[in-house]
Amino acid sequence: MLYNPIVPELPEVETIRKGLAAVLPNRIVQKVFVHDSRLWRRTGQDPTPALEKTRIISVERQGKWLFCPLDSPHLSTGTILAAHLRMSGKFLVDKTENSATHERHDLSHLRATLLLSDAYRVSFVDTRRFAEFLIFTPETGKTLRARLGPDALNISTETLFSAFQGRKGTLKAALCNQHLIAGIGNIYSDEALWRAKMRWDRPAGHLSKKDAETLSFHIRSVLKEAIVAGGTSAKDGLYRGVNEEKGWFALQLDVYQRTGYPCPRCSTPIERRQRGGSATHFCPTCQQS
Numbered sequence: 001m002l003y004n005p006i007v008p009e010l011p012e013v014e015t016i017r018k019g020l021a022a023v024l025p026n027r028i029v030q031k032v033f034v035h036d037s038r039l040w041r042r043t044g045q046d047p048t049p050a051l052e053k054t055r056i057i058s059v060e061r062q063g064k065w066l067f068c069p070l071d072s073p074h075l076s077t078g079t080i081l082a083a084h085l086r087m088s089g090k091f092l093v094d095k096t097e098n099s100a101t102h103e104r105h106d107l108s109h110l111r112a113t114l115l116l117s118d119a120y121r122v123s124f125v126d127t128r129r130f131a132e133f134l135i136f137t138p139e140t141g142k143t144l145r146a147r148l149g150p151d152a153l154n155i156s157t158e159t160l161f162s163a164f165q166g167r168k169g170t171l172k173a174a175l176c177n178q179h180l181i182a183g184i185g186n187i188y189s190d191e192a193l194w195r196a197k198m199r200w201d202r203p204a205g206h207l208s209k210k211d212a213e214t215l216s217f218h219i220r221s222v223l224k225e226a227i228v229a230g231g232t233s234a235k236d237g238l239y240r241g242v243n244e245e246k247g248w249f250a251l252q253l254d255v256y257q258r259t260g261y262p263c264p265r266c267s268t269p270i271e272r273r274q275r276g277g278s279a280t281h282f283c284p285t286c287q288q289s
């Protein structure tokens with residue numbers, strides 16, 4: 001069976017955020033090494049000079065984006081260091097005197113290294129080279145964040161209901177649309193729809209208030225359970241936390257990449273539909289509402 005690779009979604013990015021938040025805040029960036037200039041293709045601007053000697057204020061997340069507001073006399077207030085992991089980006093955090101992390105890694109995939117105060121080192125690694133690591137000015141940062149939908153982790157009935165009103169596409173497509181609701185991709189849309197017993201291909205715009213209540217509840221609960229498990233790591237081994245730890249939510253998945261296995265609710269074999277680059281997994285029997 002050919003599977004699409006598991007790419008990081010909200011629970012995986014949140015797990016990484018927590019790992020970074022344990023080290024980065026209030027530390028000064030002493031030195032930056034960028035090994036791949038494609039990292040800043042979006043802005044065309046080398047972030048290195050702006051980053052050095054700045055203080056990282058905090059590590060925040062909206063959807064699948066990570067944002068670190070920076071504090072520096074030579075940067076405008078509101079300047080942000082941002083990262084999107086896309087397919088395979090990951091952060092590793094260690095101390096410079098401990099070279100074990102780097103030695104275990106194939107350095108050809110190392111894209112950037114930040115040396116921080118107190119001898120901390122943050123390495124940004126990306127095998128497939130789609131990840132982004134860049135500086136946003138206050139204006140560009142604000143524009144990007146405004147274009148992202150509300151974060152899925154605490155999505156309310158009302159927010160989900162109004163986001164999907166008038167949408168012509170499928171429920172699955174709307175759930176994965178980062179402008180409507182930020183943070184969900186193929187894994188957690190399939191899981192939330194299965195929990196809600198809803199068809200993936202019904203029109204998103206026809207969601208009733210009651211449906212929005214059911215679906216938003218299952219979105220919040222599946223995301224929270226996945227964060228507790230540290231996210232979903234696949235056999236491909238791309239996603240890891242900042243200490244290279246695996247996430248264990250793969251063991252709790254009910255439908256995602258479980259084609260042919262019995263539905264945990266009704267035992268009907270789980271089916272899979274491929275549309276463009278995205279696959280949907282569902283139970284044809286009990287996801288009928």
Ligand SMILES: [Zn+2]
Nearest residue numbers: 263266283286
């Ligand atoms: Zn079923």
